[in-house]
Amino acid sequence: MTIRRWAAALLAAWGVALAMPQALAQPAPITLTVATFPDLDRSAKAALAQWAKERPDVQVKIASLQYADHHTAMTTVLATGSGVPDVMALDFRFIAKFTESGGLTDLSQPPFNGLQLKSLFVPFAFAQGINSHGALAAIPTDIGPGTLLYRKDLLDRAGVSEAELTASWESYIAAGRRIKAATGAYLLADAADVRDILIRSGVQPGEGLYFDDAGKVLVDSPRFVRAFEIGRAVRLGRLDAKAVAWSNEWTAGFKHDRIATQMMGAWLAGHLKNWLAPHSAGQWRSALLPGGQVASYGGSFYAIPRLASHKQAAWDFIRFLTTRKDVQLNSLKVMDAFPALLAAQDDPMMDEPLPFLGGQRARLLWRDIARQVPPIPVNRNDSMATDVIRSEFEQVVSEGKDIRQALADARRLLERRTRR
Template identity: 55%
Template sequence: MRLAARTLVGICTSVGLLAGPAAAQQSITVAAFPAVDEIVRAALPAWQQLHPTVAVKVVSRELNDHHTAMTTALSTAVYLPDVMALEVGYLGRFAQGAGLEDLARPPYELRRYQARFVPYAFEQASTPAGAVLAVPTDIGPGTLLYRQDLLAKAGLGEANLTGSWEGYVAAGVKIKAATGAYLLAHARDMKDILIRTGIQPGEGMYFDKDSRPLVTTARFVRAFELARAVRQQKLDARVTAWSSDWSEGFKRGGVATQMSGAWLAGHLNNWLAPSTRGLWRAAQLPEGAFAAYGGTFFAIPRLADAANKPLAWQFIQLMTLNRARQLAAFKSQDAFPALLETYDDAFFDEPLAFLGGQRARRDWRTAAGQIRAVQVHKQDAFAREVIDTELDKVLERGKAIDRALADAQRLLQQRALR
């Protein structure tokens, strides 16, 4: 799940749970970010039934602040939580160090539960050496959300968007001519999806298994070319995700499509653009592509209090292997479950009023089964910044694509093994 900036917590907050009037004899700390913190708090009554004398303290920070704090805690062994939530985009910086417990080893033996999880999500937390450093709790199957009313005004249908990426851009030209709406919020969105497609087994998004950068491959060249085509034809609103202009574009019908994780439909419905309910539809990504946007994991710091580790593991099991808790998170926070045994629930078949009664969760479930695992790397976050910077130079200054990617390749080669 990729969580928005609407619930930012400026300072750490905590919630304790005590059973009855007596003080708890033991407590564990769970560090999380919005809205994972809310999912954790909602699970506390179930935890209380299992462990009535064990309190749970929830420490919540904004997404980036949380991961910065976790990095510091792991490197200094100070203020370590017993359980930490990790967003997949940050997982790489933790997965190649020695700061997290290997959950494949006793007493955890997580691999005995592997078949119960969406395959690609489980593999993302696995290392080439066979360690498993975190447990997936939610995922983000990629989807194409589009305004049905704007397409109709342009005389287009869903197939015009999904047949090919070039066709998608061509449809954007017609949409803008007929309605004035932009195809995309930002040309960077085109790059973001295309670098997620065509990844070969054993590869990461930016690096191969030997830490060699992949950013001059055909995957990145095509992503940059199509992003440039979007900008040259003035098909993007040039607004960044989670900004006020971004949300206004959705509210006012100024942006016709958005590629993201399935969770975005819930955000649009609940707070981003509820007035547009019924106007949106969801489709699989163009050209038969399948990709993931976001996902959350739970991990145990290796140097956390040893006395609390059995309880930490039991708490993670409650959050990730309990069907009822996984479905509760899905229904309340649009946290698409990583637990496969939830996928036969009737909730997947319910029509979504925001999507005009479409039963879109079925398609998202299908996408979840088609997504390939992408190996994470400790420099993924840095690589993303480098690629975004080079794309901006292409879009804003006319820098040649081959030169931009070659410059990115050199910089990532220097940084890869640090």
């Protein structure tokens, strides 16, 4: 080997030797596990391409289970500390149970300082992620402004106007009688829908849905009496299809044009368009709830388990999903998830006509509703109280149980269970 060739080989070897420590010093991409559920999983998946461009150092694995299975699994995960994801999606119905569990990271503390994000979100949604100890346990991503979706074609056949349908709960029921007589369609799927909306309406300062801020049970208050009375009137008038939400009978009611109205979160319009009743495009409209009441119906959140392995990257991903206007608007396009982020609500996209709703600019209505909903504190026993109230209501409408007796029984049962 000549001296020149030997020197070149030596220099090449030195180059490899010098490069090796640098290569070894570069950390391998980490993988975040995001535990979620349908249809929220579609929102996260839709954001992955953009995330990969901006953060190639953090890969994301979406682990999705059905709604009930997901929340059951996450309860077990937090209790056992086994199989803990980095990011945990939570639905509104379970938010208090999880935020009060002690198993989630307090995002108000350094290095997250999540309370600085408060002004970015609809106030009532951000408040729902704060537990009774003041810890910020979850960040909202989408919300469900309560609305009355109705079939304009069925109302037209019955000679019923939107104003008559929504003026009051009494006029709503009267309109339902005319709609059923003229078209054969039920006013709504389940009398329980009326109960749920009325329970969420007229909540006073210091009150949650079922408990006040001191933990006192509220289920025998006038708010619940009225909710049960109006719900019972719907059932006695044979105006509901007795179809429990998300059951086969419920979906069939929409597919076969047997349901004239549905009170739920605004996100239901997306479900109607995409899979419940795509054939009815152009026939639906969105309106205020009867009596002009405002209410929130559901919503989704992201949290970081206390035992998560990659908390900083998890926090970065949560902020990416929840505080980025472009990501939130993309979620609105993909799955009709109404954004919790105020900046996204102020985008011109809110003014777009929605073909499924006959060209109605319904997002403007939903935005107005969302900004009127007062913050309502959540309680870790809300999910249990929901089950108790549903059981007592069913006894009222199906077995004729006295309303005040039913609510008194519900109060005693909840007081006994929450004392444990």
